[in-house]
Amino acid sequence: MEYMPDFKLHRPDNIEDAVKLRAEEPDALFVAGGTDMIVNVRRGIEQPKHLIDITAIEELKSILRDGDGLHIGAGVSLKELQSNADVLRDYPAVGEAARAVAGPTHQEYGTVGGNLCLDTRCLFYNQSEWWRQSNDYCLKERGDTCHVAPGGKRCFAAFSGDMAPSMLVYGAEIDVAGPNGRRRMPLTDLYRNDGMAHLTLEAGDMLTAVHLPKALAGSPSRYEKARVRGSIDFPLAGAAVRLEMDGKTVKDFVVALTAVNPYPQIAKGTDAYVGRELTDEALDEIRELVRKQAKPMRTTTVAPWYRRRVVGALARRRTEEFAG
Amino acid sequence: MSDDAKQSAVRCTLNGRPRRDFVPDNMLLVDFLRETVGLTGTKIGCDGGECGCCTVLIDGEPRHACLTLAAVCDGAEIETIESLDTGGRLAAIQRGFNEKLGAQCGFCTPGMVMAAEGLLRENPNPTDDDIRAGLAANICRCTGYVKILEAVHFAADELAGRDKEAAA
Numbered sequence: 383m384e385y386m387p388d389f390k391l392h393r394p395d396n397i398e399d400a401v402k403l404r405a406e407e408p409d410a411l412f413v414a415g416g417t418d419m420i421v422n423v424r425r426g427i428e429q430p431k432h433l434i435d436i437t438a439i440e441e442l443k444s445i446l447r448d449g450d451g452l453h454i455g456a457g458v459s460l461k462e463l464q465s466n467a468d469v470l471r472d473y474p475a476v477g478e479a480a481r482a483v484a485g486p487t488h489q490e491y492g493t494v495g496g497n498l499c500l501d502t503r504c505l506f507y508n509q510s511e512w513w514r515q516s517n518d519y520c521l522k523e524r525g526d527t528c529h530v531a532p533g534g535k536r537c538f539a540a541f542s543g544d545m546a547p548s549m550l551v552y553g554a555e556i557d558v559a560g561p562n563g564r565r566r567m568p569l570t571d572l573y574r575n576d577g578m579a580h581l582t583l584e585a586g587d588m589l590t591a592v593h594l595p596k597a598l599a600g601s602p603s604r605y606e607k608a609r610v611r612g613s614i615d616f617p618l619a620g621a622a623v624r625l626e627m628d629g630k631t632v633k634d635f636v637v638a639l640t641a642v643n644p645y646p647q648i649a650k651g652t653d654a655y656v657g658r659e660l661t662d663e664a665l666d667e668i669r670e671l672v673r674k675q676a677k678p679m680r681t682t683t684v685a686p687w688y689r690r691r692v693v694g695a696l697a698r699r700r701t702e703e704f705a706g
Numbered sequence: 707m708s709d710d711a712k713q714s715a716v717r718c719t720l721n722g723r724p725r726r727d728f729v730p731d732n733m734l735l736v737d738f739l740r741e742t743v744g745l746t747g748t749k750i751g752c753d754g755g756e757c758g759c760c761t762v763l764i765d766g767e768p769r770h771a772c773l774t775l776a777a778v779c780d781g782a783e784i785e786t787i788e789s790l791d792t793g794g795r796l797a798a799i800q801r802g803f804n805e806k807l808g809a810q811c812g813f814c815t816p817g818m819v820m821a822a823e824g825l826l827r828e829n830p831n832p833t834d835d836d837i838r839a840g841l842a843a844n845i846c847r848c849t850g851y852v853k854i855l856e857a858v859h860f861a862a863d864e865l866a867g868r869d870k871e872a873a874a
Contacts, residue, residue, distance in 0.1 A: 386732040386733070386734065387732065388712065388732055389731060389732055391712075391714055391775060391777050393778065393780075416773050416775070417770070418755075420734075420755075421753070421754045421755055421773065424753055433731070435775070435778050437778060484755070485758070486821075486840055486842055486843050487761060487768045487769065487770060487821060488770075488843060490767045490769060491769055491774075508754075613842035613843070614756065
């Protein structure tokens with residue numbers, strides 16, 4: 383039998399109970415699909431005393447449409463998300479990102495919330511227990527040295543979720559349930575630039591839903607990622623582009639990036655292109671603008687310079703498609 | 707939420723037969739299948755959900771048995787490679803792998819067959835691209851996948867009752 387830490391499993395059927403359990407037990411983790419979480423538990427990276435399985439909570443599993451937009455439960459599977467007609471029609475990059483996560487089997491039970499809250503990844507972190515132990519672990523987990531940037535006290539593990547950029551370009555908001563009730567906040571506020579603590583959620587907080595605004599429904603978008611294996615892999619770099627044109631000039635333009643920093647981010651400076659034509663020079667500028675904001679470190683087997691180049695190329699390519 | 711014991715009651719249907727078990731909370735489904743029940747057809751190939759060797763069907767959909775806790779399968783219908791034949795006669799997808807030599811070393815085959823079975827139930831008439839996409843979470847290091855594609859097409863044709871001889 384593989385190494386599995388000794389934990390107690392809880393299966394609450396409503397959000398309140400789940401949040402209460404999580405707040406009562408400091409050494410507890412939420413798990414939904416488990417496509418990444420159980421891997422980390424198996425490898426001893428996470429050693430929870432309690433695991434709170436949230437797949438029995440029906441409230442998390444619905445996709446609803448109303449006058450405000452589309453409301454996607456955090457427990458909706460990536461498979462369901464990519465087959466939802468509203469998503470495909472109104473928020474195409476979201477469906478595209480769901481299809482790009484890992485492989486088809488993972489998409490069957492991996493969830494939207496799980497992908498948004500995905501742990502950051504690093505060559506020196508996502509390894510077996512003996513591998514990490516023989517390197518004296520790392521700054522992110524048990525150790526005191528970052529093998530990516532020795533001497534530094536920062537962790538550069540890269541956020542590697544595919545869903546976040548596709549939702550960031552639509553200005554998505556999220557619902558968070560916590561010990562003090564529920565609150566709504568912008569998706570951007572879920573993240574911070576720190577590989578060790580990239581989520582701003584407090585202990586006991588649970589991401590329960592994502593809201594995509596009605597105002598941007600139908601706004602054209604694409605998501606594309608580069609990966610080592612085309613069939614199944616985390617992104618080496620990923621870019622979502624949402625671009626509305628008004629004739630030949632840009633009307634609305636947002637680019638969001640993933641896997642090139644410890645947090646997914648909206649690229650700054652794309653506003654400057656509103657009202658401009660997307661000439662070859664403008665597209666080259668956009669490529670450079672994206673590259674400059676990508677700060678990948680040696681957290682994958684692929685060199686950082688390649689990931690920086692490729693993220694710019696992805697953003698340029700997708701932008702050019704819309705520019706026609 | 708039961709008592710403080712770190713085990714859970716699981717009622718499930720495994721390969722068509724209802725079961726009742728108490729499983730440790732930290733037991734993976736693949737260990738339950740292999741160690742507790744003795745169904746060793748489901749394989750463990752990696753520790754990260756990368757290879758697909760442990761693919762089984764839960765409520766008709768492919769899932770990694772090595773990333774699923776046995777305790778969360780309460781109420782689920784689980785199908786493993788051992789469930790496919792009827793009275794000793796191989797299922798269409800198994801005959802496909804047999805006829806088209808879709809297996810070489812055979813280690814990935816149970817997972818590959820179960821993923822293909824799940825694919826065929828959802829899409830009985832897949833194209834090459836559909837099969838490639840549907841089996842993308844399963845790795846085979848021997849065949850180069852060509853024979854596996856042929857095996858799935860063979861099964862799809864058989865299930866549809868298409869007579870290949872007549873078509874040719």
